[in-house]
Amino acid sequence: MKIGFLIIDLQPVHLKGVDKQAVERACEYINYVADMLRSKHHVIVHIQDIEGMEETNKESFRTISEITVAEHDLIVTKEYSNSFWKTDLEQILKDKGVELLIIAGNAAEHCVLFTYNGAGERGFRPVILQNGILSTHADAITSMYRDRNLVSHSVIPYLL
Secondary structure, X not given: OEEEXXXXXXXXXXXXXXXXXXXXXXXXXHHXXXXXXHHOOOEEEEEEEOOOOOHHHHHHHOOOOOXXXXXXXXXXXXXXXXXXXXXXXXXXXXXXXXXXXXXXXXXXXXXXXHHHHHHHHOOOEEEEXXXXXXXXXXXXXXXXXXXXXXXOOOOXXXXX
16 A cells, blocks of 8 residues: 655745644654655645745745655645645555555644544545644644544554
C-alpha cells in the first residue's frame, strides 16, 4: 500500500499566534514520520498556502526551517482551505498510487479538516497524525482527535 504524507501550511505567515512549543513538538513528530516514510519511498507533500503572497512577503510563505524538506519531497501551492481544491494534488497522489493519506499541519479547524474531508471525498483513506496538527484553538485539536480517524507515529512502522 502506498502512503502519502501531507504537511499543511507550516509557514511563518500562518503560524502567528500558535504556541511556539506546540510548533516545535509537532515538528518533531512530523519530521520523524516523514523520515520513516521517505526511507521506504512513500510520498511526502508539503502544502503551502500562498493566498496573500506578494513579492515583498514571499519569504514568510516558505515552509518553516524546523520542517525537513528533502530533495524528492513534493510542494503543492494552494489558495483555498481544502488542499485539493483547484490544485493538482489529487492527480499527483493518484499518479503515485497513494491510497492511505496521513495528514499533519496547521489550522486544524480549517485547512487540515477541509483537506481531510476532501481526501475522503476523492477516494483516499485519510488519517490525522496524532500530535502532528496545530491550531490557535485547543478545542479544534481535541475535536479532530475525537471526530476523525487518527494514527500514532508508533503505529506507522507496522504499516510499512
